[in-house]
Amino acid sequence: MIGDTTEKERTIFDHTGNSIKTEDREIRILAKYEAPLVVVLGNVLSDEECDELIKHSREQLQRSKVGGDHAVNPIRTSSGVFCEQNETVVRIEKRFSQIMNIPIEHGDGLQVLMYTPGQEYQPHHDFFAETSRASANNRISTLVMYLNDVEEGGKTTFPMLNISVIPNKGMAVYFEYFYNNQELNDFTLHAGTPVIKGEKWIATMWMRRQALRLP
Ligand SMILES: O=C(O)CCC(=O)C(=O)O
Numbered sequence: 660m661i662g663d664t665t666e667k668e669r670t671i672f673d674h675t676g677n678s679i680k681t682e683d684r685e686i687r688i689l690a691k692y693e694a695p696l697v698v699v700l701g702n703v704l705s706d707e708e709c710d711e712l713i714k715h716s717r718e719q720l721q722r723s724k725v726g727g728d729h730a731v732n733p734i735r736t737s738s739g740v741f742c743e744q745n746e747t748v749v750r751i752e753k754r755f756s757q758i759m760n761i762p763i764e765h766g767d768g769l770q771v772l773m774y775t776p777g778q779e780y781q782p783h784h785d786f787f788a789e790t791s792r793a794s795a796n797n798r799i800s801t802l803v804m805y806l807n808d809v810e811e812g813g814k815t816t817f818p819m820l821n822i823s824v825i826p827n828k829g830m831a832v833y834f835e836y837f838y839n840n841q842e843l844n845d846f847t848l849h850a851g852t853p854v855i856k857g858e859k860w861i862a863t864m865w866m867r868r869q870a871l872r873l874p
C-alpha cells in the first residue's frame with residue numbers, strides 16, 4: 660500500500676467480479692491495481708466502433724488543420740479533436756458513463772487523439788492544478804480507449820506505479836484520482852510513450868466532479 664492510508668478509501672468505480680454489464684455490452688475486467696485504482700478493461704468497443712471513430716476523427720482532424728490554431732505543445736505532440744455528437748458517439752458516451760459510474764453530463768466530451776511516430780504525451784496528471792481556474796470543477800477520473808493496435812511503442816505508462824498498458828484495439832484503461840489522500844491522486848501520473856512504428860489512435864473521456872452540461 661502506498662502512503663499512510665490505514666482505511667481503504669472509497670472509489671467511484673464500484674464494479675466487482677470479472678465483468679461490467681452496460682445497457683448494450685459486457686465489458687471484461689482484465690487487471691486491477693488497487694490504490695490508486697487503475698483498471699484494464701477488454702471488449703469496451705467493437706472493431707466497427709473503433710474504425711468509425713477513427714474515420715470521423717480523421718476527417719475532422721484534416722478540416723481543423725486548415726486555418727486552425729497550430730500552437731505547439733511540447734508536452735503533448737499528438738493531434739486531437741472533440742467528437743461531434745452523432746449516433747455512435749452518443750451510444751459510446753452512454754456506455755462509458757456506465758463504466759465510469761458518473762452521469763455523462765459530467766464528461767468533457769469524447770476526445771480522439773492521434774499520434775504518429777515520434778509523438779508522445781509526456782508524464783502528466785489529468786486533474787488541474789489547484790491554482791488553475793479549471794480546478795473549481797476538477798476532473799476526477801479518466802477512461803482511455805485504444806482504437807487500434809500500435810505496431811510499436813505508444814504504451815500508456817504510470818511511472819510511479821511501474822505499470823505499462825499496451826494499446827490493443829477495443830481495450831481501455833480506467834483510473835481515478837478523487838481520493839482524500841492527495842498522495843494517491845499524485846500517483847496517477849501517466850504518459851503516452853513515443854510511438855515508434857505505425858499510428859496510435861485513442862479516445863479519452865475525462866469526468867468532472869460536477870456536471871458541465873445539462874441532461
Ligand atoms: O496516449 C496515452 O496513452 C495517454 C493519453 C492521456 O494521458 C490522456 O488522454 O489524458
Ligand SMILES: [Fe+2]
Nearest residue numbers: 783784785849
Ligand atoms: Fe492523461
